[in-house]
Amino acid sequence: MITKRIIPCLDVKNGRVVKGTNFQGLSDVSSPVELGKYYSDNGADELVFYDITASFEGRQLFTDILRQVASTIFIPLTVGGGINTLDDFDRVLKCGADKVSVNSGAIRDPSLVGEAAKRYGDQCVVLSADIKLVDGVYRVFAKGGRENTGMEAISWIKRCVSEGAGEVVVNSIDTDGVKNGFDIPLLQQVCDAVNVPVIASGGAGSVSHFKELFRAIPTIDAALAASVFHFGEIAIPDLKKDLRSDGITVRL
């Protein structure tokens, strides 16, 4: 049976991983290549690289780095950050990305998802949405979660999926950084609304949060996290062993 995926997310700025880690055996804790390889050798099912650089030079550095990562690590790579046009898709796919994650780019130009899916296939287009509960309604936020677009989240996700988004990353602003568990009610609504893989993001603080997520929502496909992995609070092989002993199907 298909396994639940565990996905570490690495933020890259000017070609370096932001918030370097202190894993033993890494000579350069903020090298995307070294960290990527570490995760790939230690049970990650997929890697997400998020480019948080704003400058043109930084972008160039990012694609150079991506090319190095993709020639050393042979698991699926998703790339996000600054994806606004089909040229951006092209740029990262040529450097070895398998999937491209769009967020603000799709909000600015809603035709981007459909056009990218037509050109590269649905499996290549990942919709990433930052969502917050405002007055009882889930709303989509833009610009890294700073700006309320006013759009209702579930209908936005359904629309993007119908246009060709092959996977959805749901990042709950309410639970992000709080380390108090994933946003189960929001994730349940998204899973009920679409029939493509849904990846939970925001709120992981302990192994039990992952168990809770996969138990509460059997149809959820994957969990994404950053700091709990980077700071070594959770080691992915241990997490997966725990999940398996709990009856959750994972790749060990």
Next chain:
Amino acid sequence: MIAIIDYGVGNLFSLTSSLGSIGAETVITSDPDVIRKADKLLLPGVGAFSDAIAKLRATGLDKVIIEEVRGGKELLGICLGMQMLFEKSYEYGEHEGLGLLKGAVVPMAGVIPSELKIPHIGWNALHVCKENKLFRYVNEGDFVYFVHSYYATDCDESLLATTEYGKELTAAVAYGNVMGCQFHPEKSGSVGLSILRAFCEE
């Protein structure tokens, strides 16, 4: 030298890098002479069956591949490249494949339970059905990475491995010098690299 056949479909970056990482010499080519001189052939592919087979025919490479394989050269098809090895595909209509293997490619929709998502995306376990050089280093239950919505059926003759997704789906095939993986060995970590290594070896 392994010729990776380039007919304008799919991203060859990972495939080339993964083969490079195990020390294989590769050339990405659409030149019939290079394909004829190569020791082995690799047929990649993503996207829609009808587009891919049309592109292969438009370049005349279909005939070159068939000739070379009939002459005994080893061929590995990956993902859509594997699906094209069969006689037919029923992806949006009915299309002729290369006919190098007996069988047909059919949609998962309507065959697997409706609560399962399509495409079948992610890591799934291999159930090995027979011995073959391609799986020399593979163990029963090893995980590989899949992305597909169609699968090969009626291919008992070549069936090498299956994977369970509401139903046993064809995961790999091998018959004589013709081999194929529905999953992506170039994205399947050490297991995938070991399959590519086995293909490169004699």
